[in-house]
Amino acid sequence: MDCNDAIFSRRSVRKFTSETVNDAIIQKILLAGASAPSAHNEQPWHFIALNNEEIKKRLAQEMMVAYIASGKADEQRARRSYDMTINTPAIIIGCLDTRLLKYQNELEYKMGVQSLAAAAENMLIAANCLGLGAFWRAAPWVTTGIMRGLLGIPDYVEPQWMIHLGYAAGEPREKSLRSDINHWNHW
Ligand SMILES: Cc1cc2nc3c(=O)[nH]c(=O)nc-3n(C[C@H](O)[C@H](O)[C@H](O)COP(=O)(O)O)c2cc1C
Numbered sequence: 001m002d003c004n005d006a007i008f009s010r011r012s013v014r015k016f017t018s019e020t021v022n023d024a025i026i027q028k029i030l031l032a033g034a035s036a037p038s039a040h041n042e043q044p045w046h047f048i049a050l051n052n053e054e055i056k057k058r059l060a061q062e063m064m065v066a067y068i069a070s071g072k073a074d075e076q077r078a079r080r081s082y083d084m085t086i087n088t089p090a091i092i093i094g095c096l097d098t099r100l101l102k103y104q105n106e107l108e109y110k111m112g113v114q115s116l117a118a119a120a121e122n123m124l125i126a127a128n129c130l131g132l133g134a135f136w137r138a139a140p141w142v143t144t145g146i147m148r149g150l151l152g153i154p155d156y157v158e159p160q161w162m163i164h165l166g167y168a169a170g171e172p173r174e175k176s177l178r179s180d181i182n183h184w185n186h187w
Helices: 003-008 021-036 053-070 075-086 106-129 144-151
Strands: 045-050 090-097 135-136 159-166
Touching: 003 053, 003 106, 021 045, 021 106, 021 159, 045 053, 045 106, 053 075, 053 144, 090 106, 106 135, 106 159, 144 159
Parallel strands: none
Antiparallel strands: 045 090, 090 159, 135 159
16 A cells, blocks of 8 residues: 555544454554654654453453543443454554653643554554554543553553554444635635
8 A cells, every 4th residue: 555545544443354464564563653743853662562362351341440430431431432442453552652752841741642643643544554443542632540550561651552453344434524624824
């Protein structure tokens, strides 16, 4: 797939076949993330690749319980989150290492979050290029404690996003692009 196709044909894929994603492919996607731009070239990320069924199941279970306890999701929605997690062959969790930020202030923190977002997008495009489906999930923002506890993430490291990866089952949703977005020389 060429570069244009990889960008323009990317869509969120949320349903996967049960086919596993081999480690060499996951490594390529990790490398795509690590190649992203970052503020001051801090490369303030760590990536946790999950492909162990038992760990995924425990994470899914604990996230489901946390969603219900927090009042952010009813039982049905929390169950969908559980299914989403266990029915994904591989998940990458993107984490911001706050100790790698050049300055400990809000601006630097924001740039760290943006750097992590750039890594996520690189991974989504790489996944598309490699024939995989993928989508970005914001769940770590609301389940930080659980992820820290279960995966041994230190307290100065913030899990920020999950990328679900697998071989697509079915076609992704169509989407139209907003058109009123570009401003030349003036708003
Ligand atoms: C910061 C961010 C957070 C997202 N969080 C979620 C999420 O928690 N669950 C989900 O299903 N999709 C999530 N998405 C995917 C978006 O819903 C998706 O990108 C959007 O609907 C556009 O569709 P497309 O990716 O097919 O272009 C997220 C995307 C971004 C950029």
